[in-house]
Amino acid sequence: MACSLEMKRLIDAVLDEEATAEEQQKLKTHMHDCRHCRQHYNQLVQSINLLKGLEQPNVSEHFTASVLSVVPIREKGQTLKR
Amino acid sequence: MESKIKRLIKKIKKGDQAAFEEIVNLYKNQVYNICYRMVGLPHEAEDLAQETFLRAYTHIDQFKSDKTFSTWLYRIATNLSIDYLRKKRPSTYLDADIPGTEGFTMYMHVPSDERLPEDRLIENEKQKIIHYEINQLPPKYRSVIVLKYLQDLSLKEISNILNLPETTVKTRVHRAREALRKRLRHF
Numbered sequence: 001m002a003c004s005l006e007m008k009r010l011i012d013a014v015l016d017e018e019a020t021a022e023e024q025q026k027l028k029t030h031m032h033d034c035r036h037c038r039q040h041y042n043q044l045v046q047s048i049n050l051l052k053g054l055e056q057p058n059v060s061e062h063f064t065a066s067v068l069s070v071v072p073i074r075e076k077g078q079t080l081k082r
Numbered sequence: 083m084e085s086k087i088k089r090l091i092k093k094i095k096k097g098d099q100a101a102f103e104e105i106v107n108l109y110k111n112q113v114y115n116i117c118y119r120m121v122g123l124p125h126e127a128e129d130l131a132q133e134t135f136l137r138a139y140t141h142i143d144q145f146k147s148d149k150t151f152s153t154w155l156y157r158i159a160t161n162l163s164i165d166y167l168r169k170k171r172p173s174t175y176l177d178a179d180i181p182g183t184e185g186f187t188m189y190m191h192v193p194s195d196e197r198l199p200e201d202r203l204i205e206n207e208k209q210k211i212i213h214y215e216i217n218q219l220p221p222k223y224r225s226v227i228v229l230k231y232l233q234d235l236s237l238k239e240i241s242n243i244l245n246l247p248e249t250t251v252k253t254r255v256h257r258a259r260e261a262l263r264k265r266l267r268h269f
Contacts, residue, residue, distance in 0.1 A: 015259070040263075043266075048259070051212065051216075052231055054232060056111065057124075059110050063106075063114070063128065067106050067132050070132070071135075071139045072140070
C-alpha cells in the first residue's frame with residue numbers, strides 16, 4: 001500500500017489521468033524518496049500494462065451464421081416477442 | 083460510424099436480416115471478449131455472446147435511437163455474464179484452484195502437444211496467468227476491469243453500461259486495480 005491516504009489519492013489520480021501538473025510533481029518528488037510508494041505505483045502501472053497487453057481472441061468463424069440460424073424471422077412491421 | 087449504426091438499427095426494426103448480420107459482424111468480437119473475460123471459459127462465452135445478439139434482436143424495439151447502441155449491447159452482454167456467474171454451480175473447472183498452489187492453474191500442468199517457439203510459449207503462459215487472475219476477482223470488480231482496460235471504455239460509458247453512478251465505477255476501478263496489483267506483483 002501507499003504510505004499515506006494522501007499518496008494513495010495522488011496515485012489514483014495519476015493513474016486515472018486526472019491529476020494536475022502540480023499533483024503529478026508532488027507524487028514524483030515523494031516517490032523519489034519513498035521506496036514504498038514507488039514500488040506500489042510501479043506495480044499498479046505494471047498490472048495495467050499487463051491488462052492492456054492481453055490478446056483479444058476472435059470468436060469462432062461460424063458465429064454469425066449460428067446467430068442468424070437461431071433468430072426468429074420477423075415480418076415487416078411486426079413486433080417480436082420471444 | 084454512429085450514423086451508419088443508426089441506419090442499420092432502423093432497418094433491423096423494419097425486419098431487415100441483412101442489416102442485423104452486419105451488426106453482428108461489427109460487434110461480435112467485442113461482445114465475445116467481454117463475455118470471455120467475464121466468465122473465463124471460451125465455449126460458455128460464445129453461448130453468452132450468441133444469447134446477447136439474440137436478445138438484442140428480439141428487443142430491438144426497446145432500444146432508443148438517441149442512445150449509443152454499443153452501450154446497450156454491452157449492457158446485455160455484461161448482465162447475461164453476471165447472471166451466468168450467479169447461477170453457475172461450483173464445479174471443478176480446468177482452471178480451478180488447486181489447494182496449496184495459489185496463483186497456478188491446472189492447465190499449466192497439461193502438456194501442450196503443439197510445438198511452439200519458447201518465447202511464444204512464455205507469452206501464452208503469461209496470458210493464461212493474467213486471464214486466470216482476472217477471473218479470481220469478484221464479478222463487480224471484474225466487469226469494471228474488463229470494460230475499462232480491455233475494452234478501453236470511458237468511466238461515463240462504463241457507468242451507462244453497468245447502470246451505476248460514475249463515482250461508484252471509479253471506486254470499483256481503484257479497488258479492482260489494487261486487488262489485481264496484489265495478484266500480479268510477482269510477475
